[in-house]
Amino acid sequence: MAALLLRTSRGLGACLRVATGCPSPSSCVVAAWSSARWPREGAVAWRTHAQVRHYSSSDKLSIDMDDKTGVAVLKLSNPPVNSLSLELLTELAIGLDKLEMNPSCRGVIMTSAHPHIFSAGLDVSEMMGKPTEHYREFWRAVQEMWLKLYGSSLVTIAAINGSSPAGGCLMAMCCDYRLMADNPKYSIGLNETKLGIVAPFWFRDTMMGVVGTRVTERSLQLGLMYSPAEAVHVGLVDRTVPEETVFEEARTEMARWLKIPDHARQITKSMMRKTTIDHLLAQRDSDISNFANFISKDSIQKSLTAYMQALRQPKK
């Protein structure tokens, strides 16, 4: 059973079960086998160039997997600002799942296809003027993307080639390592309070795992956005690099991580993240209800409307 789990289901939960010898729920194995049958018929287009395989069922996301190096490159491509719509979040979760199930994949570099913006975070229009059912579906998709990315057993590196507020920062923080372009015009952080909304506990927990309690508390209350240099100073970003080298530096960093035996690194990662993941899993439905109730409030809808109007004003 342990060998089967390692081969078919390499999420962090599976790693820790293998390490501890705990029995796995049978649903986990079933899910692993059904996902392993990708590409799904009709949903995924394949191109093969030597050892690089391109697969994506959406024009908002491209994933190129190099079988020789074991490294996949995941590029967000949702103009103008890579906002995380329901569609893009769903594609991200599916894409990450496929990489997890691909036995030749060992690492993922996440970046943006558009210069200047890594991701503007959650698509605010998905949180405005919609029925409650839509909010529930949207929030489940946000959770799912987080569970796949934060819970990935692969080495994940964020090559942050532009600004990365809120949900964009969350994605970067889910990764094992963060490189950011040293352009002072870019910024990164969890700015939710500035929109009049509150980052949920698992956004907070993710940030605490990266920068610790004190910096998280100050950053969240004030909705701080950090320049690349400031982000390095507080530990939100590991390193800044010249803008034109972000991607190559990410590749070099990946090579360093891939020198570590997968099983040892994966079990260590799982030990570090399991409590945070379990916390959300135990409260998934109540978290969805909380979000749907909160976002439906008139006062919150007014705050979001005002924020979007301000965003649309010409910049000085």
Ligand SMILES: CCCCC/C=C/C(=O)SCCNC(=O)CCNC(=O)[C@H](O)C(C)(C)COP(=O)(O)OP(=O)(O)OC[C@H]1O[C@@H](n2cnc3c(N)ncnc32)[C@H](O)[C@@H]1OP(=O)(O)O
């Ligand atoms: C309980 C609730 C918890 C929920 C947790 C929430 C998490 C989130 O992620 S909320 C989203 C927070 N995101 C932001 O606050 C980012 C806002 N955007 C920006 O700061 C900037 O747009 C930028 C720095 C990302 C890019 O700046 P710039 O290149 O100057 O582009 P524009 O500001 O002109 O924007 C172009 C276009 O895109 C629209 N837009 C920007 N961000 C979003 C977004 N997050 N969702 C939807 N739409 C967004 C912006 O309104 C412009 O639209 P048009 O004027 O119609 O062209």
